[in-house]
Amino acid sequence: METFQFAVFCVAFYTFVVSSPIKEFYPKRDVATLKKYQMECVEDTKVDPDLVIRFKAGDWRSEQPSLKNWVLCILNKMGLMTMDGVYRLDEAMARVGTKDKDMAEKLIDQCLSTTALPAPDIAWKYVHCLHVNDPLGNYSSISILTP
Numbered sequence: 254m255e256t257f258q259f260a261v262f263c264v265a266f267y268t269f270v271v272s273s274p275i276k277e278f279y280p281k282r283d284v285a286t287l288k289k290y291q292m293e294c295v296e297d298t299k300v301d302p303d304l305v306i307r308f309k310a311g312d313w314r315s316e317q318p319s320l321k322n323w324v325l326c327i328l329n330k331m332g333l334m335t336m337d338g339v340y341r342l343d344e345a346m347a348r349v350g351t352k353d354k355d356m357a358e359k360l361i362d363q364c365l366s367t368t369a370l371p372a373p374d375i376a377w378k379y380v381h382c383l384h385v386n387d388p389l390g391n392y393s394s395i396s397i398l399t400p
């Protein structure tokens with residue numbers, strides 16, 4: 254019986270810890286929450302839904318203020334950024350896997366503006382920078398886009 258339990262433990266450990274690629278760390282329920290935030294923020298910011306659809310399809314050309322507000326709104330609902338554009342590193346670290354914390358911190362550092370900008374611009378730059386520097390979505394848990 255004990256051997257069997259140990260075997261089950263090993264399989265579970267392998268399945269959930271060893272074999273999971275980093276980008277699958279993002280739990281499924283969080284994707285649902287993220288989609289909910291995306292929708293709520295369309296209402297909150299009155300952004301043109303067409304802009305959002307194009308943005309989610311990978312079109313970064315529109316730098317409309319309403320789209321930037323939408324991005325900030327989602328980061329705020331995720332607890333990653335205040336509406337004043339202050340980044341919550343503790344929240345971000347709680348979202349990434351333990352072994353990725355150093356890489357995540359470097360990435361965040363690189364993606365946060367060092368000059369004073371309006372909050373929606375800070376949010377936009379951050380999300381765009383993550384998109385460029387993490388094309389595989391290893392750190393999608395600290396971005397606003399579903400993996």
Ligand SMILES: *[C@@H]1O[C@H](CO)[C@@H](O)[C@H](O)[C@H]1NC(C)=O
Nearest residue numbers: 274275356386387388389391
């Ligand atoms: C994302 O993960 C892949 C595969 O593990 C790795 O090759 C790549 O360097 C990672 N990218 C970043 C930005 O961490």
